Amino acid sequence: MANHSDKNPASVCVTCLHRETGFCRTLFGAPSEDTKTAGEPGWQHFFGARAGSQIAARNHASEDVFVLCAGWAFRYFQLADGRRQILKFLLPGDLFSSTTIFEKAFHFSVKALTAVQVSGFSRSEIRARCAVDPDVQGAIAKSCVIDTHDATELQTSLGQCSAEERIAHLLLHLMPRIAARNVIREQRYPFPLRQQHIADAVGLTPVHVSRVLGLFRERRLLELSEGYLKVINAAELEGIGSLR
Amino acid sequence: MANHSDKNPASVCVTCLHRETGFCRTLFGAPSEDTKTAGEPGWQHFFGARAGSQIAARNHASEDVFVLCAGWAFRYFQLADGRRQILKFLLPGDLFSSTTIFEKAFHFSVKALTAVQVSGFSRSEIRARCAVDPDVQGAIAKSCVIDTHDATELQTSLGQCSAEERIAHLLLHLMPRIAARNVIREQRYPFPLRQQHIADAVGLTPVHVSRVLGLFRERRLLELSEGYLKVINAAELEGIGSLR
DNA sequence: CGGCAGTTTGATGTTACTCAATTTAAGTGG
DNA sequence: CCACTTAAATTGAGTAACATCAAACTGCCG
Numbered sequence: 001m002a003n004h005s006d007k008n009p010a011s012v013c014v015t016c017l018h019r020e021t022g023f024c025r026t027l028f029g030a031p032s033e034d035t036k037t038a039g040e041p042g043w044q045h046f047f048g049a050r051a052g053s054q055i056a057a058r059n060h061a062s063e064d065v066f067v068l069c070a071g072w073a074f075r076y077f078q079l080a081d082g083r084r085q086i087l088k089f090l091l092p093g094d095l096f097s098s099t100t101i102f103e104k105a106f107h108f109s110v111k112a113l114t115a116v117q118v119s120g121f122s123r124s125e126i127r128a129r130c131a132v133d134p135d136v137q138g139a140i141a142k143s144c145v146i147d148t149h150d151a152t153e154l155q156t157s158l159g160q161c162s163a164e165e166r167i168a169h170l171l172l173h174l175m176p177r178i179a180a181r182n183v184i185r186e187q188r189y190p191f192p193l194r195q196q197h198i199a200d201a202v203g204l205t206p207v208h209v210s211r212v213l214g215l216f217r218e219r220r221l222l223e224l225s226e227g228y229l230k231v232i233n234a235a236e237l238e239g240i241g242s243l244r
Numbered sequence: 245m246a247n248h249s250d251k252n253p254a255s256v257c258v259t260c261l262h263r264e265t266g267f268c269r270t271l272f273g274a275p276s277e278d279t280k281t282a283g284e285p286g287w288q289h290f291f292g293a294r295a296g297s298q299i300a301a302r303n304h305a306s307e308d309v310f311v312l313c314a315g316w317a318f319r320y321f322q323l324a325d326g327r328r329q330i331l332k333f334l335l336p337g338d339l340f341s342s343t344t345i346f347e348k349a350f351h352f353s354v355k356a357l358t359a360v361q362v363s364g365f366s367r368s369e370i371r372a373r374c375a376v377d378p379d380v381q382g383a384i385a386k387s388c389v390i391d392t393h394d395a396t397e398l399q400t401s402l403g404q405c406s407a408e409e410r411i412a413h414l415l416l417h418l419m420p421r422i423a424a425r426n427v428i429r430e431q432r433y434p435f436p437l438r439q440q441h442i443a444d445a446v447g448l449t450p451v452h453v454s455r456v457l458g459l460f461r462e463r464r465l466l467e468l469s470e471g472y473l474k475v476i477n478a479a480e481l482e483g484i485g486s487l488r
Numbered sequence: 489c490g491g492c493a494g495t496t497t498g499a500t501g502t503t504a505c506t507c508a509a510t511t512t513a514a515g516t517g518g
Numbered sequence: 519c520c521a522c523t524t525a526a527a528t529t530g531a532g533t534a535a536c537a538t539c540a541a542a543c544t545g546c547c548g
Binding site for chain 1: 321323324327328329331341342343345346347351352385386388389391392393395396397398399400402403404444445446447487488
Binding site: 194195196206207210211213214 | 493494495496497
C-alpha cells in the first residue's frame, strides 16, 4: 500500500463527514465537535499520499475498505503494454469501489491525481454494521447502484459515441459531482485533470483531446485551464454529451 | 412487461436449479423431485418470451427481480437516435442486473435473443431472505462483484482495444460462461448471436465485424456459423483478446 | 536564463465507417 | 422438391474519424 507517513491522527475524516455524498457520514453519523476531535477509532485509520502516487494495485488484497477523504484520485485498469482505462474519477466521499466491501482483492488500481487523504475502515466492522444497521445497508446498496449506472453510461459512451460526445459526457458527468463538494460560482469548476487523464478516460489520444477541447473553446462552450473548467454554454454541451 | 401467456406453472425454474452459476439455486436450495414438481410458490412466477421481444425497458419499475432461466437475452442501453450498447449477454441463471435487487426502476433494457424463460421473484422476499441467510447475501455480493468486474473489462476493451482485440475479448468472455451451461465437445460452443449483436456489444459496425471475423477464419482461429462458434486456436485468440 | 511538463499545431497514416452491390442462408408456400 | 422471399453475411470502393509523428509553443520553477 501507499506511504503512511503523512498520517494525521488529529483530523477524523472531516472532509467526508460533512458531505451528504460521503460514505463516512453513514458510518459515523452527522459530524459533531466530538467526532472532529476524537482521534481515530480502532477500526479506522488514515493516510495521505502525494499527487501521482499509486495508492492501490490490482491483485493486491486488503482487510480494509478505502474511502477517499480529500483530493482527487482515479480508479483504472492497466494493460500489459501500458495502455490504461480510467474507470472513475474519485472525489471526496467516494469508495475506491463498492465491490471492495465484498471482496478483499482489487480488480483495479488507484492513483492520486492531486495530494489526497484516504481513510481505511475494517471490512469486517463495516459488514458487521451492515448486518444491524439499515442505513449502512442502504449506503452500500446505493453505492453499488451508482457504480453500476455509471459503468453503463461509460460503456455506452465508449462504445457508441464520437470523440466530442465522449468528452462532453465526461464533463457533464463530473460537473454535478464536483458541485456537490465545492461552492461553484459563475459555472467555474475546480478541475485538476490533465488532458492525458481525459484521454485515458474516454479512450482517445491526448492530441485528439486537445483538438476537441480547442473546438469547444472556439465554439464558446467552455474554457479549460489553470485547474478550472469554466462552462459557458451548458445547454449546448448537454446537447452534445447527454446520452439521451 | 412482456407477454405472460406462455406461463408454465408445471416447471419450477428447472434450468436454473441445476446450475451452480444460477441465482435460483441459492434461493431454492439444491434441486429435488419435490421442488421440480411443486408448482410456483407465491413469491415467484414465470413467463416466456419469443426471440427478439423486449422483456424489460429503461425507466420502468417492477416489484420483482428477474432471472433468466432458459435461452439467451441481452441487457442494453439505447440512445435516442437508435444507437445501442449491449452491456451484457444474459445466460440461464443470470440476473437481469444485480442492481435490480436494490432498485425498482431499471436503468437499462433487456431483449430476448432466442426464445427465453424468465423467472420473477418478489424483491421484498429476496431482501427478507438476504437479511437472515448468509448464503443469499453471498450470492448477491458475488453477483455485484462479477457485474462490476465484467463492467471494468468491457470499459477497458471499448476504450483501449482495437477491433480485433475487442471481438476476441468478447468471445473469450463468453466461452467459459457458455461452457458452464452446456456440454462442449470439440471446442464447439452454441452461439446464437448475429453479427449485429457482436457489433452493438463491441462498438463496431456489423460490416467491420464481418471483416474481422473473416480474418479470424482465414487465420484459422475459429469458425462461426449455424448458431455455433468453433474455436480452432484458443491460444492465439487469447493472445489477441486477453487484456493482460 | 535554461529546463521541463503540458499543450497546441501541422502533416501524414491507419483504422474503421459508409454506401452499395452481391452472395449466402433460411424460410415459405406451391 | 423447387421457385420465391427475406434476413444475414460478404465484398469492394471511397471517405471520415482518429492516431501517429514531430515540431513549436506556453507557463512554471529553480
